[in-house]
Amino acid sequence: MTETTQSQSTIPVRNQWWDVWDQFKTHRGAVIGGAFLIFITLFVLLGPYLWQVDAQKLDIRNKDMRPFYIGLFADVKWSWSRPLGTDHLGRDIMANLIQGGQISMAVGWTAMILSLFLGTLIGVLAGFFKRLDGILMRFTDLVLSLPLLPILLVMMLLFRDPLRAAFGPETGIFILIVSGIGITSWMHTARIVRGDILAIKEREFVLAARSIGTPPRRMITRHLLPNVMSPIMVSATLGLASAIITESALSFLGLGFPSDFPTWGKILFDSVDRMAAFPERVIWPGLCISLTVLSVNYIGDGLRDALDPRIRGL
Amino acid sequence: MLTYTIRRLILAVPTLLFIALVIFLLLELAPGDPMAEMPLTIPPEVKEKMREALGLGQPWYVRFYLWLYQFFIVEPQYWIDGLFGTNFADGAQRIISFQSRSPVFNTIAERIPQTLWVVGMSYVVGVIIALPIGIISAVRQYSWFDNFGTFISMVGFSVPTFFTGVLLIVIFSVNLGWFPSIYDTTLKVNDWPSFVKQLKQMAMPVFVLALYNAAQISRFMRASMLDNLGQDYVRTARAKGMTEKVVVLKHVLRNSLIPVVTVIALGVPQVFGGAIITEQVFKVNGLGQLLIIAIHGNDVPMVLTLTFIFAVLIVVFNLIADILYGVLDPRIRYD
Numbered sequence: 222m223t224e225t226t227q228s229q230s231t232i233p234v235r236n237q238w239w240d241v242w243d244q245f246k247t248h249r250g251a252v253i254g255g256a257f258l259i260f261i262t263l264f265v266l267l268g269p270y271l272w273q274v275d276a277q278k279l280d281i282r283n284k285d286m287r288p289f290y291i292g293l294f295a296d297v298k299w300s301w302s303r304p305l306g307t308d309h310l311g312r313d314i315m316a317n318l319i320q321g322g323q324i325s326m327a328v329g330w331t332a333m334i335l336s337l338f339l340g341t342l343i344g345v346l347a348g349f350f351k352r353l354d355g356i357l358m359r360f361t362d363l364v365l366s367l368p369l370l371p372i373l374l375v376m377m378l379l380f381r382d383p384l385r386a387a388f389g390p391e392t393g394i395f396i397l398i399v400s401g402i403g404i405t406s407w408m409h410t411a412r413i414v415r416g417d418i419l420a421i422k423e424r425e426f427v428l429a430a431r432s433i434g435t436p437p438r439r440m441i442t443r444h445l446l447p448n449v450m451s452p453i454m455v456s457a458t459l460g461l462a463s464a465i466i467t468e469s470a471l472s473f474l475g476l477g478f479p480s481d482f483p484t485w486g487k488i489l490f491d492s493v494d495r496m497a498a499f500p501e502r503v504i505w506p507g508l509c510i511s512l513t514v515l516s517v518n519y520i521g522d523g524l525r526d527a528l529d530p531r532i533r534g535l
Numbered sequence: 536m537l538t539y540t541i542r543r544l545i546l547a548v549p550t551l552l553f554i555a556l557v558i559f560l561l562l563e564l565a566p567g568d569p570m571a572e573m574p575l576t577i578p579p580e581v582k583e584k585m586r587e588a589l590g591l592g593q594p595w596y597v598r599f600y601l602w603l604y605q606f607f608i609v610e611p612q613y614w615i616d617g618l619f620g621t622n623f624a625d626g627a628q629r630i631i632s633f634q635s636r637s638p639v640f641n642t643i644a645e646r647i648p649q650t651l652w653v654v655g656m657s658y659v660v661g662v663i664i665a666l667p668i669g670i671i672s673a674v675r676q677y678s679w680f681d682n683f684g685t686f687i688s689m690v691g692f693s694v695p696t697f698f699t700g701v702l703l704i705v706i707f708s709v710n711l712g713w714f715p716s717i718y719d720t721t722l723k724v725n726d727w728p729s730f731v732k733q734l735k736q737m738a739m740p741v742f743v744l745a746l747y748n749a750a751q752i753s754r755f756m757r758a759s760m761l762d763n764l765g766q767d768y769v770r771t772a773r774a775k776g777m778t779e780k781v782v783v784l785k786h787v788l789r790n791s792l793i794p795v796v797t798v799i800a801l802g803v804p805q806v807f808g809g810a811i812i813t814e815q816v817f818k819v820n821g822l823g824q825l826l827i828i829a830i831h832g833n834d835v836p837m838v839l840t841l842t843f844i845f846a847v848l849i850v851v852f853n854l855i856a857d858i859l860y861g862v863l864d865p866r867i868r869y870d
Contacts, residue, residue, distance in 0.1 A: 250689075366853060367554055368804075368845035370811060372561065374830050375838060379564055466695050470812055473697045474827060493701060493816075500705045507698035515693035522689075 244527040251523020254516035261513055265322035276320040277481065280311030288314075288501050306501060308492070318505060321483040325465055325510070328398055328484070332464040335403030337457055340410025341449075345441055347411070348418025358415065361408050369405045373467070376401050377476040394478050398471065402464050410456045417449045451528035458521030462514045469510050485510045540858055547850050552603075554846045559599050562835050602839065605630045610640050634834045642825065643841070649720055650821030654810040657741040661748030662799055668749070669756020669795075673764060674783055684753065691750025700743045700816035707739060714739050718819040740817045748806065755798045759791040793863045800856040804848040 245251055286307040287297040299306065305314040347357040377397065384393035421427065422445070430444050469486025471477040478484050485506040492502035577585075593601075609629055616622060629638040668688075672681040708716040715736050724733050763769065764787055772782045811823030818824075822841065829837035 250686075363550060363553060366550060366846060366849045367557065368842055368849060371826055371838075371842045371845055372558065374811075374827070375558075375561060375842070378830050379561065462693065469695060470697065473695075473812065474815060476830075489698065489701070496701060496705055497709045500709065503701050503705065507695075507701065511690075511694040511698055514695070515689060518689055518693050 241527045245523050248519075248523035248526055250519040251527075254519030254523070257512060257516040258520065261322065261509070261516075262326065265319055265326055268319035268322075269316075272315055272319060274313045274316040276312060276316035276483065278312065280307065282311065283307055284309055284311040285499070287499070291501070305505060306499070308502060309495065314488075314502060314505065317483045317488055318485070318509060321485045321488050321506065322509060324395075324478065324482070324484045325468060325486070326513075328395065328402070328468045329461050329465040331399045332402035332406070332468070333457060333460040335399060336406040336460050336464070337410055337453060339403060340407035340456070341414050341446075341453060343407065344411040344414025344449075345418055345445065348415040348422065349437065349441060349445065354415075357411075361411050364405075365408050367405075370470075373401050373405055373471065374474065374476055377471060381476075390479055391482055394482075398468055398477060402467050406460060406463060406467075410453065410460070413452045413456060414449050417452055418445055421445055421448050455521055455525045455528065458517050458524060462517040462521070465510060465514055465517075536858075536861055539861065540854075543854050543857065547854060551843075551847060551850055554850075555603065555843055556599065558839055558842050558846070559595075559602070562839055563595050602630065602836070606840065606843070613638075613640070630836050630840055632829075632834055632837045634829065634832045634837065639837050639840045642837070643822065643844070646820060646822050646825050649718070649819050650807070650810060650814070650823065653718070653737060653740050653814070653817075653819055653821065654744065654806055656737065657744030658748055658803065658806050660741055661745040662752060664745060665749040665752035666756055666795075669753040670760055670783070670788065672753070672757045673760030673791075676761065681757075684757075688750040688753050691746045695812075696743050696747055697812050697816050699746065700739070700813060703739045703743060704816075716817070718817050720820050740813055740819060743816075744806065744810065744813055748802065751802070752795065752799060756791065756795050759794050760787060763787045763791045793860070796863060797856040797860045800852050800859055803852045804845065807845060807848060 283300070283303065284307055285298065286303045287295075287299045288306040289299055289301065289304045291297055291299065303313055303315070305318070307313055308317070343357055343361065347354045347361075380397050381394065384397050387393060388396060427440070427444055430440055435443070468477065468484065469489070472484050472486030473490045475490065478487055488506040489503055489510075492499065492506075496503045605628065613629060630640065631637070632639050632642060635642060668684050672684045675681055704716045707713045713735070716739075718736050718740065722729060722733055722736070724730050769782060769787060772786050773779075777786075807822065810821065811826060813819070814821045814823040815827060822844075826838065826841045828834075829841065
């Protein structure tokens, strides 16, 4: 007995998140995914400082250049100053990928945060206040049975011009796409959060908190929200992945950002007509989208395992 | 079970009405004017008459009621007339597209076969691939097959369908020339060569959608099998001396299929939504492409009707999934 107490006292002070991190590290896919996500984030954030080419500069003389890996082995027009080639207007593809990535990532993160906020708000309200539960969950079910992609497409078309007039072409479309994705993807988070809140609400520590007169607002922020962090974090990764895909799908259908404002989906869409001659213009943006989403999904998988106390520590 | 079904059916009516109202009001905000394409030389009073002829003169609730009446009463009447040669409809006004000035349902009926062929086939193929993969992954958990299957399904639902589609076109249609990149709807299948041609042009869109569907369903199948493999009845079955084949395929598989079947039912309407993108990539002129064209052309009746049909599919398949769950699993009875 004395031995165990001694060995326990030598263990350094740890909290739950250290355990989660230790478990997360054992998931190889999640670690590689995390590394790639950091890499691509740095690529789009620091890229403009390292690769100082204007993405929008037209250079008709140097149009339709091929990337270096084709140029080295075949007799085509290429140059080291345009390593990934140029498009049909002579714009540098590498610079476009960097700029497009900034927008795609910004849309993904903002839309994910918005949808998490809405989902958590509705989930907490429905789970905590019994009077709101019925009506909020019926509303969630209703929204879930809406055909979301068609409605999103219609929304893009309807509000594009008013918002563009109000906030300028770029900010307007950004607001539209982010809020569109946000308000069509909060439902699963809301359901999960509500379920967890309902379960936690019955636990003793909540009863204890209530017995000392904690007001509902502090009860939610202090006792309930920290305990539903794990499902929220897992649905955050899913939300980020699906927001990036939805944005690029909208751009691909021609209902996203205007064409002088590249995102990965938009670059891909613009290049589809000429993909027979220049496949690299389709493949690079597509790879960026796919690898980012894949890495985010792997992070989500690892997080789910790491946050599940039944798996953790085995 | 019957009372539950009836109750759910009755509940579906206000849900659908509400969805129709939401879509209608959303389209009501549309700034696009169907008369925008008309020449400017038309005098304003004639223009006003034309607007009225399109049914735009009345307040929105009258038009909403009219649309509901046409959708639920007039169109089924025409449908029955077409089937049995009766005359219920008696020349009543149908839902007319702004773009083609022809009944919306005629256009939809033209487009449905392509969508059903490509999308339906891809879902069937996806399910057929997914089930064995899920079963083997669960039985041989953490084997190389399981790890490989996990990776493939991760790729399957991470890579967007428009990229897989474009990639396949670049590889198989541009470089290798095996399959055509554009779906030819006018192709009539009446002999062996034309059948082969039809198979060839369906191969790529079906593969793209099948990969996406199989990725999700195989994960569900694996998780459900793993849940059941740890149960006591499996140990009992093994203790009775049954072969592993009987244990897995008879005892575990049947029980694991219950949640998977409902997931498959729930996925059907989503497939129609996802097909919008795939149809665009391979230029299949199905329902999804029709919707995109209608949205770009401000064709309000067409968009309204199509979106509502998608909504009906979602509600109906949710209902089917719930009822199937009750029918398949005797522990779940909703009464």
